[in-house]
Amino acid sequence: MKNQNHLYLSKLxxxxxxxxKSLNDLEQYDLDEESIRMIKILKDRIKENQKQIIALEKEINNS
Incomplete structure (x- = not known):
């Protein structure tokens, strides 16, 4: 199980x-309404991803 957690952590x-990287690339272009919407979506996904990483790192450290 611990090995699977490390694999999943690596994927995350x-x-x-x-x-x-996608966010940085997108921010280089003119920011029309669609770009701003995509930036918000990417930032939200990054935050959720970071939460998963933190939770999994805690689980790995506690096992």
Whole structure:
């Protein structure tokens, strides 16, 4: 189980990196209404992803 948690944690961190890269790329363009909406969605997904990472790291450290 611990090995699976480490694998999942690695996937979560990779996903977070990808989301942050997409966000940075999107912020380089002119910010029309659709871009602003997409930025908000990406930021929300990054926050949720970070919460999952923190929870899983705590679980790994406690086991």
């Amino acid at each position: 961190k990779k996903t977070k990196y990808t989301l942050e």
